[in-house]
Amino acid sequence: MEYLYFPGCSLEGAGRQYDESLRAVFRALGLGLKELEDWNCCGATIYMSVDEATSLAVSARNLAIAGRDGGRDLVAPCSACYTVLLKTNRFLRESPELREKVDRLLGEAGLAYHLDVRVRHPLDVLVNDVGIQTIASAATRRFDGLRLAPYYGCQIVRPERGFDHSEFPEAMDKLFGALGAEPVYFPVKTRCCGGMLMTTFPEVALDLVRELLVCATENGAECILTTCPMCQVNLEAYQDRVNKKFGTSFAIPVLFFTQLLGLALGCEEKALGLQRNLIPLKLRAAA
Amino acid sequence: MRQRKTVPGSLPPRERELRQIFLREVEVVPGGDRLSRCLQCGTCSGSCPVSYAMDLSPRAVIALFRAGLIEEILHSRSIWICASCYMCTTRCPQQIKITDLLYALKRVAMEKGLYPDRFPVYLISKNFVRLIGRYGRNHELMLVVRFYLKHKPLELVRLLPLGLAMFRRGRLMLLPKRIRGVAAIRRMIEASEALELPREEAPVQYVPGSVGYRAVGALPERAV
Numbered sequence: 012m013e014y015l016y017f018p019g020c021s022l023e024g025a026g027r028q029y030d031e032s033l034r035a036v037f038r039a040l041g042l043g044l045k046e047l048e049d050w051n052c053c054g055a056t057i058y059m060s061v062d063e064a065t066s067l068a069v070s071a072r073n074l075a076i077a078g079r080d081g082g083r084d085l086v087a088p089c090s091a092c093y094t095v096l097l098k099t100n101r102f103l104r105e106s107p108e109l110r111e112k113v114d115r116l117l118g119e120a121g122l123a124y125h126l127d128v129r130v131r132h133p134l135d136v137l138v139n140d141v142g143i144q145t146i147a148s149a150a151t152r153r154f155d156g157l158r159l160a161p162y163y164g165c166q167i168v169r170p171e172r173g174f175d176h177s178e179f180p181e182a183m184d185k186l187f188g189a190l191g192a193e194p195v196y197f198p199v200k201t202r203c204c205g206g207m208l209m210t211t212f213p214e215v216a217l218d219l220v221r222e223l224l225v226c227a228t229e230n231g232a233e234c235i236l237t238t239c240p241m242c243q244v245n246l247e248a249y250q251d252r253v254n255k256k257f258g259t260s261f262a263i264p265v266l267f268f269t270q271l272l273g274l275a276l277g278c279e280e281k282a283l284g285l286q287r288n289l290i291p292l293k294l295r296a297a298a
Numbered sequence: 299m300r301q302r303k304t305v306p307g308s309l310p311p312r313e314r315e316l317r318q319i320f321l322r323e324v325e326v327v328p329g330g331d332r333l334s335r336c337l338q339c340g341t342c343s344g345s346c347p348v349s350y351a352m353d354l355s356p357r358a359v360i361a362l363f364r365a366g367l368i369e370e371i372l373h374s375r376s377i378w379i380c381a382s383c384y385m386c387t388t389r390c391p392q393q394i395k396i397t398d399l400l401y402a403l404k405r406v407a408m409e410k411g412l413y414p415d416r417f418p419v420y421l422i423s424k425n426f427v428r429l430i431g432r433y434g435r436n437h438e439l440m441l442v443v444r445f446y447l448k449h450k451p452l453e454l455v456r457l458l459p460l461g462l463a464m465f466r467r468g469r470l471m472l473l474p475k476r477i478r479g480v481a482a483i484r485r486m487i488e489a490s491e492a493l494e495l496p497r498e499e500a501p502v503q504y505v506p507g508s509v510g511y512r513a514v515g516a517l518p519e520r521a522v
């Protein structure tokens with residue numbers, strides 16, 4: 012199976028190890044992953060607050076390229092990209108008026124919108140296309156007894172009813188459970204990490220991050236798994252700020268789920284970008 | 299909140315103008331017309347992780363809109379604190395697209411310039427849009443540095459150690475990448491701006507008619 016790949020801007024910067032580990036995991040499972048040609052920024056949550064038609068057209072340019080290149084499934088690992096692309100797709104499918112407008116704008120770029128492109132999150136692809144059993148039997152390493160907090164963040168399960176429950180998703184819990192790990196009780200698994208608020212209203216975002224860290228550590232998690240570059244940075248890079256502000260002493264590793272999955276599939280640590288994490292993961296001797 | 303005298307059945311001109319922009323913005327949101335079905339149950343406010351920091355809860359935003367006080371909403375910081383987590387939208391028993399409505403309100407505020415000076419969200423959005431028009435992609439470093447330079451320069455000093463740590467690990471792209479299609483993107487943006495001509499008539503089908511001020515101004519009553 013071959014997938015088209017939309018890395019998104021963050022995966023070229025702060026979320027680089029997500030890009031590396033995602034490619035490594037797909038390779039290890041024998042899945043094709045072809046980067047979308049000359050992709051552009053999806054518009055994130057910001058463009059939508061400025062102008063709707065323009066933001067939809069900018070984001071639809073990617074869907075148009077995917078369609079032109081014969082892609083059906085476009086894999087978008089960043090939660091914000093995933094939601095924006097998915098939403099663009101739905102808006103354009105549901106509203107002929109918008110579609111006409113956006114199509115006209117796309118015409119300026121020599122492109123046209125394609126109805127049949129599907130936007131997918133890699134977690135969805137791995138759990139539902141490949142299957143947990145297949146992955147578990149391909150694994151060369153297990154994480155018996157590793158207590159982890161699977162954090163999904165807000166956007167991959169909302170607002171578009173997608174591949175998992177919108178408040179209590181379980182895809183990651185099951186996937187890593189099959190590899191021996193123990194997902195801890197983590198009721199805040201889809202609570203917001205603050206997103207861009209970390210820059211615009213840091214006091215509010217630091218509160219949110221603190222709550223997530225408290226819940227993970229008090230329930231005994233040794234690491235947090237994320238599916239989004241924004242969540243990863245907020246939870247990992249701002250732990251220091253949280254500690255300073257609230258007098259806490261958090262030092263919990265925050266990994267992209269593909270990094271841990273890659274370890275299970277026997278990928279090299281370097282290929283998974285583990286050296287890029289600010290707080291290193293210390294695994295007990297491999298079983 | 300400022301008290302204003304409003305005669306039921308009529309709206310001050312300012313309110314009418316803002317309302318028209320809002321309705322135009324909301325018109326394109328699929329399902330945006332469900333606004334009038336709000337039960338004022340408060341599920342949205344109770345589910346919102348940041349409502350504690352808002353001066354108007356999401357429920358109150360809807361109530362004020364229906365009471366014809368859009369300007370009060372635009373002066374609040376609530377719409378800017380929304381982190382777009384969609385919890386309210388997921389839980390609303392009336393399937394009201396609250397997050398999308400808040401986006402629409404943000405667009406009205408942007409269009410009318412109704413936000414404090416050097417307002418963080420506005421600054422960041424403006425820079426972001428500029429970056430996309432210039433490179434086709436976002437560039438984290440430029441976005442953040444420009445923002446802090448204007449908004450709170452001292453913060454940059456505080457963030458320096460973090461920036462260095464990220465840089466050492468190869469997680470900080472120093473220069474932006476320009477995509478090949480950037481000229482095409484600019485053409486799209488320009489063409490879109492040309493399309494955005496103000497309309498003669500406001501779309502009327504979304505005016506809530508069942509609560510508060512009925513038959514708002516010149517707008518006809520909504521069939522239930």
Ligand code: SF4
Nearest residue numbers: 336337339340342390
């Ligand atoms: S949850 Fe929905 S119905 Fe209830 S107050 Fe909020 S918008 Fe209104």
Ligand code: SF4
Nearest residue numbers: 346380381383384386
């Ligand atoms: S989308 Fe905005 S208003 Fe709704 S729950 Fe999330 S932060 Fe609150």
